[in-house]
Amino acid sequence: MHEFSLASEIVDMVEQAAKNAGKGKVTCIELEIGELAGVEESALLIALESLTLHSMSKGAQIITKNTKGKAICSNCNFEYELQDLFTLCPKCSGFRKQIISGKEFNILSIEAE
């Protein structure tokens, strides 16, 4: 359910940025959502669609870029990919790890006119 509050943050920031640039309509929003960000993309898109329905972002194209989840094993230093927070190191089965990517959740850019 927090996808609704996240979507409303996005819409607020995007429209503020468009206004600051002297634009009246947002045509495209580019988001970065890491695989390990804890954000459900489909729910977020639905929320965005309904929140922008009567706003200056109505009909804006939403582009999402999904960053892969990656961790370094603290035991053997092996770097591996993971789609969840609890995958063990495939090399040594260690559980101590440092997540190095996949937690991104950013507004990258917008297009407006």
Add this chain to the structure above:
Amino acid sequence: MCDTCGCSDNEKGYTLEKPGQKPTNSGNDVHDHDHSNGHGHGHGHGHGTSEPILLSTPVLSKNNLIAERNRGIFEAKNIKTFNLVSSPGSGKTTLLEKLIPILKKLKEVYVIEGDQQTTNDANRIDQAGAMAIQVNTGKGCHLDAMMIHDALLQLKPTENSLLFIENVGNLVCPSLFDLGENSRILISSVTEGADKPLKYPYMFESSQLCVINKTDLLPYVDFRIDQFKTNALRVNHHLDFVEVSATGGQGIEELVKWILA
């Protein structure tokens, strides 16, 4: 209040209430997006000739900044702050009722109670002898940093005190929202199943302490503590554990030690 997009229902439609007083609105109407633009016509083209405006901003940056501000207040006043998170009914309020009389002898104790509805929990804290304020989030499923900031203005915690924030009972949403707390304490009860950490990993990942509550019920439920801990450590290998019974009192001393450490 914005009834076009409904976002106030989700985030800004909260009220603050002290036990025995009338509720107040947050008084923070920072909502300013424009619903009345005249661009009704649909554009067909996706990528136009317009230059993209680069933002590269975290979606949660506003919340994170307010959380930093809260953290600054806590640091300046030397207030140790704990964000209590759990699924509904795992025993957060009962635990606070047990902790308050003990901690009160050492420090001033304040509680911010987050629930979607009712002031029941704030009243229970009031009874237990701590100063409390209730934040009702309405339909909102988590507390955010702004709610805490507003609650602080009313609660006015003194220097060198302890502040507990009881978050809305929900194992998903509160994990993303930094409130400015020093530590996050996750309360899990033995009636919830040992696979909770794998089902709700984000909350386990973002917490520093996991309190395993209702251990008095262990003889009656099929809950393997070692298995639970292994699962939780797979998600977050820095996590500490304390096993307690909030109703029986077992383990409370160890928890007090952790809180004061």
